[in-house]
Amino acid sequence: MSARKNPMDTKLQENPEKRMFRIPDLRQGIKRIMVSEYFVLYLSILWFIVMLPVIPNIASSRNLNNIFDFIWPLLAVCVGQTLVLLIAGIDLSQISVIGMTSVIGALFMSNRIDPNVLSDSPLWGTVISENGGIMANSMWAVPVGILMMLLVGSLIGLINGYFIAKLKMPPFMVTLVTQLFVYNLAIFLTKSNNIIGIPKAFTEIGKGKIGFIPVAMIITIVLCVLSQLLLSKTVLGKWIYAVGSNVKASVVSGVPRDGVIMFVYAFSGFCAAFASVIYSGRLEMGRPTLGQTLLMDIVGATIIGGTSMFGGKGKVLWTFFGVLFFVLLTNVLNLFNLDTFTINIVKGLIILLAALFDVIRTKIQANDTKVEKAGA
Amino acid sequence: MSKTAIKFKLAILKNTPFILFVCIFIIFGILSPKFFQYENFENIATSASYIGIVTVGMTFVLLTAGIDLSVGSNMFLSASIAGLLIRDLNAPIWLALLCAVLVGTLYGGINAFFIVKLRILPFLVTLSTLVAGRGLGLLITKSQGVTLPESISNWGAVRVVGLPVPIIIYAVIALIAHLFLKFFPMGRQIYAIGNDPEAAKKAGLNTDRSIAFVYIISGLLAAIAGIVSVSQMGIVNAGFGDGDEFDAIAAAVLGGTSLFGGIGTIFPGAVIGTILIQMVQAGLVYTQVDMYIQPLIQAAVIFVAVFLDSIRSREISKIEKRHIRVEN
Amino acid sequence: MSEYILQLKNISKYFFGVPALKNINLELRKGKMLGLIGENGAGKSTMMNIIGGVIKADEGSMVLKGEEYQPDGPGEATDAGITFIHQELNLFTNLSIEENIYISSFPTIGRLPVISKGAIRTKTRELLDSIDLKLSPDILVEKLSPGERQLVEIAKALSSKPDIIIFDEPTTSLTARETKKLFELINKLRDQGISMIYISHILDDVLNLVDDIVVLKDGEVTDKGAKQDFSIQRMVSSMVGRDLEQMYPERTSKPSxxxxxxxxxxxxxxxxxxxxxxxxxxxxxxxxxxxxxxxxxxxxxxxxxxxxxxxxxxxxxxxxxxxxxxxxxxxxIAFVTENRREEGLLMHSTILDNIQLVSLREYAKTILKIVDSKKVTESIKDVVKMLKVKSGPVEKTAPKSLSGGNQQKVVIGKWVMAKxxxxxxxxxxxxxxxxxxxxxxxxxxxxxxxxxxxxxxxxxxxxxxxxxxxxxxxxxxxxxxxxxxxxxxxxxxxxxxxxxxxxx
Incomplete structure (x- = not known):
């Protein structure tokens, strides 16, 4: 029923809200905290404090360093995933991009390659040899290697984006297939072997410190800040939120939907490659299977942070909190000496909880609008 | 575009499974004449049977426009439990197998609970249970292979009426599922839900019940598939069932089942899709394709399947749209 | 028993205090057809939803076949013998005609949960024969023309053996020939004693088909009576007859x-x-x-x-x-779409985000396309002021919390920004x-x-x-x-x- 309402209706619609605030019960309080931006940060702090008397080790400087070492590269991947979730998509191929770009980087930078290990590789003799990779011992090896890693990562993402935007294929299926394909391609290129001989200049990115601040931290924070600026300050960022909130309205308003989608997936691939730089540097090798165990961590941490799977809602800062919480949680499980299997079970459950939480939050917010919806 | 051109396009898109089947058949046949031997077909069919069983369940799920990524882990977990019951507790085989089936069904039930009751996206739910299920399986088996007694591993090779048992089990399941989807009220209602969930609700159908049902069936069939697979391999190792969900999805979609729901059949669809997938795998072996390239080709096949499905759905909706507007 | 099969007595319905229906009195004679006309938004669909059990009336009562009628959900309405033919079709295109007709109540073989192919085929064939639709029951609905689909809907409605059928704009998707066929069918159904309510914008059709006419306007019955007393003229004036008060602003300029x-x-x-x-x-x-x-x-x-x-x-x-x-x-070019919620607004974003969306590019001249947020906010505040949008701060308020009028102003504001x-x-x-x-x-x-x-x-x-x-x-x-x-x-x-x- 629609057409005619009298001028009274503005007033009348305020009523339900007033009614909501009239009951200052516990549920309202909980609701308020649950929809708060900092909810996950509070949760992380609470978790830390509660665990402190149980395992005092958690606060040891070694463990704290450990925690932060985990946080930075994971955060970098999750930033990409955040943007994808913002447009109501999902990128399951990031984990394979990490492995693939790890191999790509090594193919460029490695200074010596053991023929016993890699002479079966289809690239042996052309791209790589005993003397190392394409740019072995060149002063440009590291910058070019990193550039190629980022480029390949972005390219894989762009391909995802193309199929999702132009051919309207379901995102999870497209990225699942690229995950499979890219992973197996990396395995094929290396015959499942690691490539060593990475220059020190590269490994420093993963392990080095400037003063007492890890390089990984600095570059990841720069990535985060730039991403957040992109989201909140630029035209593109506003388009991303718009596409995630309401695709139809965005298209009517002249937002280039396909371009936005392709950019976001390319960026997601970029972030995965970015993390791969850190991970590979720490390992001092190019490893095709790198990242394969991370899927749950990436999706879980991002969703826990509060970025909605339904699109249009999320921030890089939230993702930071999500990663913090996720890493703290797994850290404690590790300190309890639980095996990886149990940890995996817990991770699976955590994601379900996070997803459930997202559904509840979305519902709480939808309830606020229900009243008005029924009227229109 | 003229009407005949549209019809032609639709005819091709709707019959892709058969066209692909023939193409792949011919390609491998040319590349390796051995491909045409009877033993080869029997081998393909035998090794296809467990994937075929999973694909039947997957088809049910896909018909409602859902997805079940957890079937591989489900196979692993339920088969592990059966193996452990027999090995460590000396449980009678029938009891162990029954337990495995129950575990698989429960597994599906958990998926259904999260999807129907808590309204979480199916792919996320089943992705989580994929990880959690495998974790649980590895935990109880201490990530070591569980060998099953010969009494089980033998009957994988037993023949009844000249056919290996796995093929017979698969045939029976496929037949029941086919009849269910065709002749049972709920079977038809599953199609209705996949076609238009809103209209299904308006028509008074219990959509929640049907959706829960398909995930439970998928879990049940995954467990049976696990048992069938074990009967052929004799051991449940840590990688058991890993990645089988992809084969099942690919088989279903290659067989013409749509990821967007409402379209798909067990026979010929899922059956042809399964054979197709298995044929590609066998063909790759026969033509001696590099071990490392095989998974790349398989991934490409899955991609082609999903790609064709998207194009088909888009074309159909375009034509439908035209229909609706013509009369306005 | 009275001559009326369905009566509405003083039915009123309010949406958040705003009346959608006011004191509706309406009678459907047994075995007759009632035409219901009115502009979009006159309250026709609200009324039908009340009869169909989708929503409940706030005041008044209904009498069906001499008994109090208070449907709780669409299912009860069907059980009570009332079915609907909607404007948009609710058929499953991937299923056959017979399956569509019996989707929620398949005839089964004895107590087995197996569809009785024989029974469903015979029943469907009878139904299709009764409406003179010469199609095989096992044909897929996707293969049918819109007209045929509409007839299948009617067959589906008849399958529950209704006493009352309500048609809501049944001819919008039909060709002239299909429409003629539908009307023949409707007349046949009336001869069989089924009572009907026919809602349509096509006044000639209404005049040709029905026995009685009711005109709704702004949630009230403004005119009713036997068809013989009506002309198109009278129908139109009862539907739109409202004096133009000071509802429209004076035009201040002339087109060039x-x-x-x-x-x-x-x-x-x-x-x-x-x-x-x-x-x-x-x-x-x-x-x-x-x-x-x-x-x-x-x-x-x-x-x-x-x-x-x-x-x-x-x-x-x-x-x-x-x-x-x-x-x-x-x-x-600016385009304010008819559907605010679906195509107009980012409901959960801020008013600011909504209004700036179209003209973002113009406020970001640098290579990095950084939006000059100060400038854009100023412009938006001007627009909001000019349009008299009543809302909280534009940076914080979401359109979802606004009234319909203010929401529409936000959509318009988005385009005003683009000049x-x-x-x-x-x-x-x-x-x-x-x-x-x-x-x-x-x-x-x-x-x-x-x-x-x-x-x-x-x-x-x-x-x-x-x-x-x-x-x-x-x-x-x-x-x-x-x-x-x-x-x-x-x-x-x-x-x-x-x-x-x-x-x-």
Whole structure:
């Protein structure tokens, strides 16, 4: 029923809200905290404090360093995933991009390659040899290697984006297939072997410190800040939120939907490659299977942070909190000496909880609008 | 575009499974004449049977426009439990197998609970249970292979009426599922839900019940598939069932089942899709394709399947749209 | 038992205090057909939803077959013998005719949960025979024409052996021949003693088919009686008869002769056919048509949201080669869609985000495309002030918390920011209150007086007469009439839209 309402209706619609605030019960309080931006940060702090008397080790400087070492590269991947979730998509191929770009980087930078290990590789003799990779011992090896890693990562993402935007294929299926394909391609290129001989200049990115601040931290924070600026300050960022909130309205308003989608997936691939730089540097090798165990961590941490799977809602800062919480949680499980299997079970459950939480939050917010919806 | 051109396009898109089947058949046949031997077909069919069983369940799920990524882990977990019951507790085989089936069904039930009751996206739910299920399986088996007694591993090779048992089990399941989807009220209602969930609700159908049902069936069939697979391999190792969900999805979609729901059949669809997938795998072996390239080709096949499905759905909706507007 | 099978007594319904139905009294005679007419939003669908058990009346009562009738959900309405034929079809295209008819209650073999193919086939065949539809029951619905689908819906409705069938615009998707067939069927059903309510915009059809007529306007019954007492004239005036009070602002400017938008021979099969018109600078041009007349489709094509097969669109005399929303925005065309919620607003974002969306690019001149948020916020505040949007701070308030009128102003504001020279608005005042309507008209007026061309699509004729310089009438995808301000006459315009429908 629609057409005619009298001028009274503005007033009348305020009523339900007033009614909501009239009951200052516990549920309202909980609701308020649950929809708060900092909810996950509070949760992380609470978790830390509660665990402190149980395992005092958690606060040891070694463990704290450990925690932060985990946080930075994971955060970098999750930033990409955040943007994808913002447009109501999902990128399951990031984990394979990490492995693939790890191999790509090594193919460029490695200074010596053991023929016993890699002479079966289809690239042996052309791209790589005993003397190392394409740019072995060149002063440009590291910058070019990193550039190629980022480029390949972005390219894989762009391909995802193309199929999702132009051919309207379901995102999870497209990225699942690229995950499979890219992973197996990396395995094929290396015959499942690691490539060593990475220059020190590269490994420093993963392990080095400037003063007492890890390089990984600095570059990841720069990535985060730039991403957040992109989201909140630029035209593109506003388009991303718009596409995630309401695709139809965005298209009517002249937002280039396909371009936005392709950019976001390319960026997601970029972030995965970015993390791969850190991970590979720490390992001092190019490893095709790198990242394969991370899927749950990436999706879980991002969703826990509060970025909605339904699109249009999320921030890089939230993702930071999500990663913090996720890493703290797994850290404690590790300190309890639980095996990886149990940890995996817990991770699976955590994601379900996070997803459930997202559904509840979305519902709480939808309830606020229900009243008005029924009227229109 | 003229009407005949549209019809032609639709005819091709709707019959892709058969066209692909023939193409792949011919390609491998040319590349390796051995491909045409009877033993080869029997081998393909035998090794296809467990994937075929999973694909039947997957088809049910896909018909409602859902997805079940957890079937591989489900196979692993339920088969592990059966193996452990027999090995460590000396449980009678029938009891162990029954337990495995129950575990698989429960597994599906958990998926259904999260999807129907808590309204979480199916792919996320089943992705989580994929990880959690495998974790649980590895935990109880201490990530070591569980060998099953010969009494089980033998009957994988037993023949009844000249056919290996796995093929017979698969045939029976496929037949029941086919009849269910065709002749049972709920079977038809599953199609209705996949076609238009809103209209299904308006028509008074219990959509929640049907959706829960398909995930439970998928879990049940995954467990049976696990048992069938074990009967052929004799051991449940840590990688058991890993990645089988992809084969099942690919088989279903290659067989013409749509990821967007409402379209798909067990026979010929899922059956042809399964054979197709298995044929590609066998063909790759026969033509001696590099071990490392095989998974790349398989991934490409899955991609082609999903790609064709998207194009088909888009074309159909375009034509439908035209229909609706013509009369306005 | 009385001669009435269904009676509504003093039914009222309020949505958040706003009356949608006021004291409705209505009687359906047994074995007769009642025609229900009224403009969009007159309350027809609310009434049908109450009868169908979808919503509950706030006041009043219903009597069905001499007994109190209080349906709790659509299922109870069906059980009580009332079924609906909706405007939009609710069929599953991937299933056969027989399966669609029995989807929620398949006949089974004994107690087994197995569909009795024999029973379903015979039953369906009987049903199809009874409505004279010569189709095999096992044919898939996707293969049927829209007309055939409509008949399948009727067969489905008949399968529950109803006493009352309610038709809601059943002919919108039918060809003339199919319509004729439907009417024959309806007459046959009446002969069998089934009572019917027939809702339609096509007045001739109503006059031909029904026994009694009820006219709804603004949630009230304004006229009712036996068909014999009605003429098209009387129906139209009862439907729209309202004095034009001070509902519309005075026009302050005159249109110029300069053409800002020219559409020539625009066609897209199935939606619009050979549409040509000119929009002048400073002109407010109205497009009147019923739902499904192609008016919205035309606007979407002009704006570049949908493709077109032939014809030309020219802005300021320049032919548009590649039509897309982005290009249209570059050409300073604005388009306020008819559906605010789905295509207009980012409901959960802020007002600021909504209003800046179209013109973001203009506020980001640097290479990095960083939005000058200070400048944009200032402009938005100006727009909000000019449009008199009543809301909290624009940076924090989300459209979801606004009233319909203010939501619409936010959508308009989004386009005002882009300073359009062609302003297309589709149903700009749907679902908003009188005060807000007046303000919307004022804004459009102002744009016209500043030299923009304004195109208003509406199904409320008074609104168009109140604000337009010229009105085009669309029907079945074609422009069937043009009226200049001096020729404005409600009944003639409405008649031209309605009657055209009957002729073809």
């Amino acid at each position: 002769n300069e053409v800002v938008l020219e559409v020539s021979n625009l066609s897209q099969s199935g939606t619009i056919h050979d549409v040509s018109f000119k929009l002048h600078k400073g002109e407010i041009l109205g497009v009147f048509g019923l739902m499904g007349s192609g008016r919205t489709e035309m606007a979407r094509i002009i704006f570049g949201l949908d493709p077109y097969e032939s014809g030309e669109i020219a802005v300021d005399g320049k032919k548009i080669t590649k039509s897309s929303p982005q290009n249209s925005i570059r050409n300073r 359009p020279k062609i302003f297309m608005v589709d149903e700009p005042t749907r679902g908003i209150d009188v005060g807000a309507k007046y303000e919307v008209y004022t804004i459009l007026n102002q744009f016209a007086s500043e030299g923009s061309g304004v195109l208003i699509i509406s199904s409320e004729i008074e609104e168009l007469i109140g604000v337009c310089d010229r009105i085009l009438v669309m029907s079945k995808g074609e422009i069937v009439g043009e009226f200049s301000a001096s020729e404005f006459d409600k009944e003639r315009i409405v008649g031209s839209a309605f009657r055209q429908n009957v002729r073809c």
